[in-house]
Amino acid sequence: MSQTLTVDQALEQAAARWGSADRAGARQLMQQALTAAPDHPGALNLAGCAAFEDGNAGMALALFEKAAARAPTDVAVQGNLARAEFAVGRTERARRRGEYLASLTPKAQPMCREFEAKLASTQRPPAIASSFYSGDAMQLRRNVEGYLHAASSGMPRSLLQQPKVLIAPHAGHMYSGATAAKAYARILPFAQGIRRVVLLGPAHRVYFEGVALPGSGAYASPLGAVPIDNLAADAIADFPFVVTRADAHGPEHSLEVHLPFLQCALGAFELLPLVVGDAAPAQVAQVIERLWGGPETLIVISTDLSHFHGYDEANQIDLASCAQLMALDATLNHQQACGATPVNALLELALRKGLRIEQIERCNSGDTAGDRDRVVGYASFALYEPARKSGAAIGFSPEQGLALVQLARASLHEATGAPKEPVPGLKSFQGNGAAFVTLTSQGQLRGCIGSLQAARPLADDVRANAMAAALQDPRFKPVTAAEAPGLQVEVSVLTAAQFLPCANESHAIWQLQPGIDGVILECEEGGRAFRSTYLPQVWEQISQPRAFLAHLKVKAGLPFDYWSPQVRLSVYQVQKFSESDT
Numbered sequence: 001m002s003q004t005l006t007v008d009q010a011l012e013q014a015a016a017r018w019g020s021a022d023r024a025g026a027r028q029l030m031q032q033a034l035t036a037a038p039d040h041p042g043a044l045n046l047a048g049c050a051a052f053e054d055g056n057a058g059m060a061l062a063l064f065e066k067a068a069a070r071a072p073t074d075v076a077v078q079g080n081l082a083r084a085e086f087a088v089g090r091t092e093r094a095r096r097r098g099e100y101l102a103s104l105t106p107k108a109q110p111m112c113r114e115f116e117a118k119l120a121s122t123q124r125p126p127a128i129a130s131s132f133y134s135g136d137a138m139q140l141r142r143n144v145e146g147y148l149h150a151a152s153s154g155m156p157r158s159l160l161q162q163p164k165v166l167i168a169p170h171a172g173h174m175y176s177g178a179t180a181a182k183a184y185a186r187i188l189p190f191a192q193g194i195r196r197v198v199l200l201g202p203a204h205r206v207y208f209e210g211v212a213l214p215g216s217g218a219y220a221s222p223l224g225a226v227p228i229d230n231l232a233a234d235a236i237a238d239f240p241f242v243v244t245r246a247d248a249h250g251p252e253h254s255l256e257v258h259l260p261f262l263q264c265a266l267g268a269f270e271l272l273p274l275v276v277g278d279a280a281p282a283q284v285a286q287v288i289e290r291l292w293g294g295p296e297t298l299i300v301i302s303t304d305l306s307h308f309h310g311y312d313e314a315n316q317i318d319l320a321s322c323a324q325l326m327a328l329d330a331t332l333n334h335q336q337a338c339g340a341t342p343v344n345a346l347l348e349l350a351l352r353k354g355l356r357i358e359q360i361e362r363c364n365s366g367d368t369a370g371d372r373d374r375v376v377g378y379a380s381f382a383l384y385e386p387a388r389k390s391g392a393a394i395g396f397s398p399e400q401g402l403a404l405v406q407l408a409r410a411s412l413h414e415a416t417g418a419p420k421e422p423v424p425g426l427k428s429f430q431g432n433g434a435a436f437v438t439l440t441s442q443g444q445l446r447g448c449i450g451s452l453q454a455a456r457p458l459a460d461d462v463r464a465n466a467m468a469a470a471l472q473d474p475r476f477k478p479v480t481a482a483e484a485p486g487l488q489v490e491v492s493v494l495t496a497a498q499f500l501p502c503a504n505e506s507h508a509i510w511q512l513q514p515g516i517d518g519v520i521l522e523c524e525e526g527g528r529a530f531r532s533t534y535l536p537q538v539w540e541q542i543s544q545p546r547a548f549l550a551h552l553k554v555k556a557g558l559p560f561d562y563w564s565p566q567v568r569l570s571v572y573q574v575q576k577f578s579e580s581d582t
Helices: 007-019 023-036 041-053 057-070 075-087 091-104 106-121 137-153 173-193 230-236 259-266 281-290 311-326 340-353 398-416 458-471 505-511 536-540 545-556
Strands: 165-168 196-202 211-213 218-221 224-227 242-244 270-276 297-302 307-309 356-364 375-384 435-441 444-450 488-494 518-525 528-534 568-572 574-578
Touching: 007 023, 007 041, 023 041, 041 057, 041 075, 057 075, 075 091, 075 106, 091 106, 091 230, 091 505, 091 545, 106 224, 137 173, 137 259, 165 173, 165 340, 173 259, 173 356, 173 375, 196 259, 196 281, 196 340, 211 230, 211 281, 218 259, 224 259, 224 270, 230 270, 230 281, 230 505, 281 340, 297 340, 307 311, 311 356, 311 375, 398 435, 398 458, 398 488, 398 574, 435 458, 444 458, 458 488, 488 536, 505 545, 518 545, 528 545, 536 574
Parallel strands: 165 297, 196 270, 196 297, 211 242
Antiparallel strands: 165 375, 211 270, 218 224, 307 375, 356 375, 435 444, 435 488, 488 574, 518 528, 518 568
C-alpha cells in the first residue's frame, strides 16, 4: 500500500470507487487494505461485497461473518451478512437479522421487504387445478363456499367448541368436497383467531424417507398464494428425518386439495404443508407435538379411507376404521387409510393429551359422484382439547385498577416529595401479587420497575415499585418533586410466569404471542447470569417477534444474534391500568 494512504483512507476511496461503479479500482484498493490489515472489518466487508458480486455467496458469507464479529454494531456489515445468509438458504437467520436491523434504522426496512418479496415469489404452483377442483378462481370459490354454507347450516350449535385438529379427505371436490366441508365448517366461528395451519398428508407420487418441507415461500391455488410459515419450518428442520423435497410437493394432491377450503374458511393465514413419506408414526408425532401451539394454530390431517372395494365391502371396512379412530386406536394400516402414518401419529398424541374426538361424516365415492363397483371411502373428524386453565385473566375490576393507579400515584409523590395524594382503600390487595409500575412523560419512558414473582402483598408491591421507578431506575435520573405531578402512571399486574419449552430459536419465536405475552429471558454463559424481561406493552414498539426476542437479548447484555440451549424463556400476561383509563 502506498505510504501516503492509511488503511482507512484506502477503504474510503475504495468504497467511493465501488459506489461510482469503478469496480476494478475499488478491488485494487480493497486488496491492498486487506494485505495490510487482513482483519479490518471494512476491508473484509468490501471483499465480501466483491465475492457476492462475483456470485460466490459462500465466500461472501464467510467474509461478512468475520467482519460482523469485529464490528457487531455496524449496520451496513450486518445488512450485508443478512443478504449473504439469505442467498445461501439460511432464511430464518437472515430474517431475524434483518428485522432486528429494521427495528433500529429505517434504512434496513427495504431489505426485509426484499426478503419477503423473494420468498413470496418462490411459489409451489397448483398441480391439480381443473382436475381435482375447478381451475377458474370464481367458480372454485363459489363451489367451496357452497359446500361450506351447506355444511354450516346443518351444524349443531351445541358443538361450537374450537377444534384443535381436523381430519378430512383429499379426493376431488366433486367426490369428497362435501365431507371435507363438514370438518372445515367447525372452524368458521373461530376463523378470526386462527392464523396458522399445519397440514400433513401422505405421499402418493414420489417415494422418500421422512417428512418433507416444500422448499418454497408460498403454496398457491387459483384463489391465490398462501405464505409458508418459515418459522415453523425452521423450528422442525433440526429433526434428522425432516427433509426439504420440492419434488415430493410438486405433483402431490393430498395437501393442495385442502388449500381452497382453508382459504375460504380462514382468509389470511400462514401454512406449513408437510408431505409424509416413509416415516414412523412416532417421528411424525414429534413434529406435530413441537408445532402444537395454542388456539391460533390449527392442525389438519389429510387422508382418505379404503380404496377400490365394492360399495358394501368398503362400508364394512370403513365402519371398522372409523371405530378405531373414535377409540383413538393408533394402529390403522395403509389399506384402511392412505394417510395412516400421520393419522396414527395424531391419535397417539390425542390419547396422551386427552383430546375428545367427534366423527362428523362418513361416506364413499359411490354416495357422491362415482359408481359403486370400485369406491374410495371418506370421513371427517374433529378433535378438541380439554378446557384450558387460563392464567391470563387476573380479574381486577376497573375500579380496583383505578385504586392501584391511585396508590402508585400517591407513592410516586411520597418518594419525590411532591404534594401528597390521597391513598385509596387497600383491602382488596392484601394477597400476594406482582406488578410493574411505568412512568412516562409525554409518551416517553421516564422509569419502569417491577416484580416478576408474587412475594409480597400486591399493595406493598405496587407502592415499592412506584417509588423505585421514580428513584432507582438506572437508565434515568431520579424524578424530582416538580416533575412528578406531570408524569403519567401505569400499573401492570402480572400473572404467574409459565416456562416456555423451546427446541431452538425459531421454535421460541414461533410460540410468542405478539401483544399478549410478556417475556422473561434467562441464561448462564461463561459463569455470568443474564436476565431481562419485556412487558406485553413493548409489542407496541417492537411488533415483529424476531426483533422482539433480539432486543430482549440485547437488554440482558447478550448479542442480538446469540442463541444457546442454555436460554430459558418464560411468558406471562398482564392486566394493565392507567390514568388515561378513567
